Amino acid sequence: MIEIIIEATKTKTSPNFLIQDIPGTSGRLDVIIRCILAINSLPTFIKNNIIFTTILNGAPDPPKLFKFYFSKLNFPDDEINAALFFKKLIEKTMKIDITDAENVHNSNKIEINPGIIYIRSDIINYLKKIMIKEFPIIFLHESGNSFRKNIIPYLKLNDYSNLYVIIGDQSGYNSQTYKFLEDNFRKFKLKGNKSYLSSQCIVYLLYELMLIGFF
Ligand SMILES: C[S@@+](CC[C@H](N)C(=O)[O-])C[C@H]1O[C@@H](n2cnc3c(N)ncnc32)[C@H](O)[C@@H]1O
Numbered sequence: 559m560i561e562i563i564i565e566a567t568k569t570k571t572s573p574n575f576l577i578q579d580i581p582g583t584s585g586r587l588d589v590i591i592r593c594i595l596a597i598n599s600l601p602t603f604i605k606n607n608i609i610f611t612t613i614l615n616g617a618p619d620p621p622k623l624f625k626f627y628f629s630k631l632n633f634p635d636d637e638i639n640a641a642l643f644f645k646k647l648i649e650k651t652m653k654i655d656i657t658d659a660e661n662v663h664n665s666n667k668i669e670i671n672p673g674i675i676y677i678r679s680d681i682i683n684y685l686k687k688i689m690i691k692e693f694p695i696i697f698l699h700e701s702g703n704s705f706r707k708n709i710i711p712y713l714k715l716n717d718y719s720n721l722y723v724i725i726g727d728q729s730g731y732n733s734q735t736y737k738f739l740e741d742n743f744r745k746f747k748l749k750g751n752k753s754y755l756s757s758q759c760i761v762y763l764l765y766e767l768m769l770i771g772f773f
Pocket residue numbers: 698699700724725726727728729730731746747748749750751752753754755756759
């Protein structure tokens with residue numbers, strides 16, 4: 559199982575964005591939608607082993623964390639309907655209040671939609687909870703060590719069947735999150751000295767994992 563985690567640093571936590579201009583009015587929800595669509599288009603044997611977690615951190619009411627379980631998820635296959643889907647999800651969160659971020663893996667999570675868990679947590683508190691499980695956690699960054707050369711030895715030191723990977727959004731990471739990641743986890747870069755879109759990184763990452771028989 560792989561969990562891919564992205565903090566959507568500026569994505570709105572209210573549903574008042576325009577479907578006619580998703581990138582310009584939602585705080586780049588389109589970046590997150592493209593990540594989900596990229597995973598959703600993969601063969602079932604891969605996507606059933608993926609959880610995609612995004613933490614919306616934009617105004618007016620951050621943070622809002624959503625976990626998408628692709629084994630159970632029925633998600634639209636185009637960007638417009640995906641944005642409408644997100645509008646409804648965010649509307650639902652406005653009727654719920656879960657404030658105790660400390661209980662991320664306990665009771666304070668809600669299945670807000672089939673295959674989607676909602677938690678009121680920021681990324682750092684969420685990662686602190688995951689760290690207790692002792693599965694490998696890495697993050698992707700253009701300045702990291704080569705993923706291809708280093709991931710197998712790294713995974714061998716850990717549990718090979720579970721991996722958490724953090725990816726930045728269109729602005730990379732916010733400074734507080736980046737410091738936390740640098741202090742706690744290993745940093746890897748994908749093949750080629752380029753800065754890729756977040757959704758593109760997911761595809762490259764899963765391809766690399768397929769090459770080493772992760773799925
Ligand atoms: C569009 S990039 C962010 C670019 C942003 N302008 C910056 O300076 O960080 C989105 C994210 O994809 C990941 N990424 C992009 N290219 C990568 C590469 N070559 N290797 C590893 N991760 C990469 C990083 O996590 C990055 O934060």
